[in-house]
Amino acid sequence: MVRFENVGMRYGLGPEILRDISFTLEPGSFHLLNGPSGAGKTSLLKLIYLAERPSRGAISMFGREIAATPREELPSLRRRIGVVFQDFRLLDHLTVFENVSLPRRVMGEFESGYRAEVEELLSWVGLGNRLNAKPPTLSGGEKQRVAIARAVVAKPELLLADEPTGNVDPEIGGRIMRLFIELNRLGTSVLIATHDQRIMERLPATRIFQLIDGRVTTAQSAKDLVLAEAMRA
Amino acid sequence: MKLPSQSGLMPADSASGTTLHTIVAVMSFLACLTLGAVLTLSRLASEWTDGLSGSVTVQLLPSSQISPDDQMSEALRLVRQWPGIFAARAISREEAGKLLEPWLGEGNVLEDLPVPQLIEVTLTPGRPVELEGLGHALADGVPGALLDDHQRWNQELASFAASSEAVGWAVLLLIALATLAIVIFATQAGLQAHREIVEVVHMIGARDVFIATEFQSHFLWLGLRGGVIGLMLAAATLLGSGYLWDVREAPVGAQLLPQFISAPYHYAWLLFVPAVIGLIAMSTARMTVLRVLGRMP
Ligand SMILES: Nc1ncnc2c1ncn2[C@@H]1O[C@H](COP(=O)(O)OP(=O)(O)OP(=O)(O)O)[C@@H](O)[C@H]1O
Ligand SMILES: [Mg+2]
Numbered sequence: 160m161v162r163f164e165n166v167g168m169r170y171g172l173g174p175e176i177l178r179d180i181s182f183t184l185e186p187g188s189f190h191l192l193n194g195p196s197g198a199g200k201t202s203l204l205k206l207i208y209l210a211e212r213p214s215r216g217a218i219s220m221f222g223r224e225i226a227a228t229p230r231e232e233l234p235s236l237r238r239r240i241g242v243v244f245q246d247f248r249l250l251d252h253l254t255v256f257e258n259v260s261l262p263r264r265v266m267g268e269f270e271s272g273y274r275a276e277v278e279e280l281l282s283w284v285g286l287g288n289r290l291n292a293k294p295p296t297l298s299g300g301e302k303q304r305v306a307i308a309r310a311v312v313a314k315p316e317l318l319l320a321d322e323p324t325g326n327v328d329p330e331i332g333g334r335i336m337r338l339f340i341e342l343n344r345l346g347t348s349v350l351i352a353t354h355d356q357r358i359m360e361r362l363p364a365t366r367i368f369q370l371i372d373g374r375v376t377t378a379q380s381a382k383d384l385v386l387a388e389a390m391r392a
Numbered sequence: 393m394k395l396p397s398q399s400g401l402m403p404a405d406s407a408s409g410t411t412l413h414t415i416v417a418v419m420s421f422l423a424c425l426t427l428g429a430v431l432t433l434s435r436l437a438s439e440w441t442d443g444l445s446g447s448v449t450v451q452l453l454p455s456s457q458i459s460p461d462d463q464m465s466e467a468l469r470l471v472r473q474w475p476g477i478f479a480a481r482a483i484s485r486e487e488a489g490k491l492l493e494p495w496l497g498e499g500n501v502l503e504d505l506p507v508p509q510l511i512e513v514t515l516t517p518g519r520p521v522e523l524e525g526l527g528h529a530l531a532d533g534v535p536g537a538l539l540d541d542h543q544r545w546n547q548e549l550a551s552f553a554a555s556s557e558a559v560g561w562a563v564l565l566l567i568a569l570a571t572l573a574i575v576i577f578a579t580q581a582g583l584q585a586h587r588e589i590v591e592v593v594h595m596i597g598a599r600d601v602f603i604a605t606e607f608q609s610h611f612l613w614l615g616l617r618g619g620v621i622g623l624m625l626a627a628a629t630l631l632g633s634g635y636l637w638d639v640r641e642a643p644v645g646a647q648l649l650p651q652f653i654s655a656p657y658h659y660a661w662l663l664f665v666p667a668v669i670g671l672i673a674m675s676t677a678r679m680t681v682l683r684v685l686g687r688m689p
Binding site: 212231235240250252261309 | 401591592593597598689
């Protein structure tokens with residue numbers, strides 16, 4: 160579903176922040192992406208959701224070589240991916256309902272087609288009574304839940320979440336993780352960038368990608384990871 | 393629970409909106425005035441060139457072969473039976489005196505001068521008249537009769553009108569270009585101001601045309617609203633000054649305003665100004681957005 164081969168990336172003329180990245184994400188898989196702040200987790204996700212281009216190497220998404228895909232065909236690939244941005248990126252002048260509806264609206268659907276679903280989703284993340292609120296009036300955790308709802312509203316084949324539990328209490332954090340696991344059971348591949356230890360311990364992640372010095376190593380489980388960290392220290 | 397209807401993806405900027413509306417309205421105002429002048433000039437020019445401007449003059453020079461009264465009645469008879477002539481009227485000595493007053497001063501100058509008698513000939517509107525033949529017929533049939541068809545004067549007026557008309561079109565082109573530049577500038581500023589929104593919508597999988605449509609409809613309405621305001625101001629200006637002019641008795645040559653008032657249907661083209669401005673704004677915004685988005689990955 161996603162394949163990286165010797166991918167390198169730099170911003171402008173800056174240093175290469177990702178080097179020789181190679182990995183694959185299979186359909187229906189669940190992965191964590193771990194690494195210290197500034198390691199390049201967000202940058203790696205940007206490559207996957209096609210917001211940045213690699214400076215070298217090859218990326219293929221849903222069986223298509225990105226380098227060989229004409230620009231006009233990228234939107235249809237992006238629609239198969241849901242993204243929870245680290246900084247949420249909600250549109251402040253739209254209501255919570257409108258923000259969450261955005262992916263459906265962008266696809267050309269009419270409100271009557273998605274209203275019930277969006278309302279149900281929002282009450283599931285505990286925002287059923289804030290449909291008409293604007294993001295500036297929400298708390299950090301509420302914004303995060305809106306961002307998550309927006310990422311999953313179009314039932315993406317691949318869900319990317321950048322620190323999705325950074326701003327919420329353990330109770331809501333657990334809820335969010337259960338939502339991700341549920342989506343994964345229904346067939347969505349999930350990749351979560353996080354350094355939240357609780358998540359790593361709680362999840363039966365098939366693999367954890369460890370991003371250090373711009374390179375990816377894989378660990379089989381959270382235990383391995385903790386062990387590796389301990390050994391490095 | 394009642395949900396609000398979906399709002400536009402781009403927030404309505406009240407501040408830059410007012411400024412932009414003002415600029416567009418001024419552009420439309422100038423375009424309407426210029427187009428009004430161009431339409432008038434083109435109409436006058438075609439009338440002058442076609443010789444349909446309505447009247448010619450017959451001069452009757454004093455002649456030893458015929459008495460002035462016979463000369464006059466003979467000429468009138470000949471002119472009135474000519475095809476395409478609407479009316480012919482002898483201009484009395486007093487009237488002629490009035491016409492010549494600016495040059496000759498007041499007083500009974502005419503009594504002492506061998507001034508020609510004049511016949512004012514009105515042509516049937518919209519019907520070409522064999523003026524050359526009439527001239528020959530007059531010269532042959534009435535001693536001392538001379539037809540002045542104002543041709544030289546008309547030609548000069550017509551070429552003056554044509555060149556002014558060309559200047560008018562050039563001014564309209566400049567106004568269109570300025571509008572274009574303003575819209576490009578405003579669109580780029582809008583994209584810059586809403587960069588975050590554009591990026592998010594782009595990342596969520598919106599196609600470029602989806603985003604362009606948001607901008608272009610915004611600018612279409614801006615162009616239409618500003619255009620209509622400018623049109624109304626221009627119409628008020630034309631009608632208002634036309635009224636003032638009427639009251640004070642139109643000076644010779646002040647053709648534009650009376651024309652505007654006498655034939656409003658001729659100026660229906662002005663209604664297209666807001667539409668054209670709206671279309672210019674819309675297509676410019678669309679192309680600008682598509683160009684800028686094309687640089688995104
Ligand atoms: N737009 C950008 N232009 C230039 N450099 C950037 C840009 N975005 C990120 N970087 C740099 O790339 C490196 C990796 O950043 P990135 O945001 O991917 O890290 P991260 O692993 O997500 O960190 P965190 O855990 O703090 O979110 C950092 O050194 C950062 O300064
Ligand atoms: Mg990050």
